[in-house]
Amino acid sequence: MKLLITGGHLAPALSLIDELERIKSQINVIFVGRKYPTDKEKTLSLEYREISKKDLVFVSLEAGRLNRIISFSSIISLVKIPFGFIQAFFIINKYRPDKIMSFGGYLALPIVFWGYVFRVPIYTHEQTIRPGLANKIISFFSKKIFVSFEDIKNNFPFKKTYVSGNPVKPSIFKINKKVFEIKKTLPVIYITGGSLGSHSINQHIKKIIFKLLNSYIVIHQVGDTKEYHDYEDLVLLKNKLPKELKSRYFLVKHFFDDEIGYIYSQADLVIGRAGANTFFELLSLKKPALFIPLPWSSGREQQRHAEIFAKAGCGEIFHQITPSEKLFRLISQMMGKIAYYKSNFKNLTKFYKKNVSQYLISEIFKQD
DSSP states (O other): OEEEEESSOHHHHHHHHHHHHHTTOOOEEEEEEOSSSSSSOOSOOHHHHHHHHTTOEEEEOOOOOOOSSOSHHHHHHHHHHHHHHHHHHHHHHHHOOSEEEEOOSTTHHHHHHHHHHTTOOEEEEEOSSSOOHHHHHHHHHOSEEEESOGGGGGGSOGGGEEEOOOOOOGGGGSOOOOSSOOOOSSOEEEEEOOTTOOHHHHHHHHHHHHHHHTTOEEEEEOOOOTTTTHHHHHHHHHHTSOHHHHTTEEEESOOOTTTHHHHHHHOSEEEEOOOHHHHHHHHHHTOOEEEOOOTTSGGGHHHHHHHHHHHHTSEEEOOTTSOHHHHHHHHHHHHHTHHHHHHGGGGGGGGOOSOHHHHHHHHHTOOO
């Protein structure tokens, strides 16, 4: 049997694939995604590298999307929409999957459309607390819709919507590989902008890194976006630091799936965006967070995720337009009472569900 997996969220897809491997299923997985992270970047995407490491079939799709902001790149993206649908037709026609699992977004829409036309059963998962337009459209073609949050059931057809929770990669709980050895002589802060990195977060960290390193060990996942050359700039900055401070600053472009477990195991505080997958990973690990929500995320979903953490007493929120000095003060305040934030994860238990990938697989392959 062939299962085609597609969509814009890599982490839950990897979780599902890992579970299929664990149970030694006879399912052949075909992954449809982006070979390159953006139109401008020609470095290989994280999803391409992760799927290739698993020796699975990776099919590249370039799909366009509708953007709220009018610009040259948004016009190019608009033009690419019909080309994405043409590509998707040939992908479905070539591979003829038995089932399709979508993890949402504009990339999945053309695949789901042609899957429906070819009468392939469609299943979709919505990670966020504010569903985007693409997933609302995808839901009409879907046999079953799985959601992470109880609050969003009303956004989809009631009879085919299930509250599953969000699949979390098992790798986050395991120490499989150490990219570097950390001697934990001080509290550890892990700063991440996601797979692409975040230029805004990187800019803030540049301004306060010297102060941070006087009190903490800092792991900084920068990304590899060539447009901003953040990684190269930060390497130059690190090389100018005194030897003692330099030894406390760990700079990395990306962490792969088999590396992230060690990083989480060392981190006392995580600073980063508030995407759904980050939200659920930190919830599962009970790691306090200082969230910097992406201002233009669909339906302000990241702001809402961050507010849930903050209201429960498990984290704080920093808005990226705020001066960097305030970020440093907020980090210092949090690190001064980190035990308080850890003790409050009992307030978030209703959002946590175990064995989500097992549940999804059972529902996808259930004999109806």
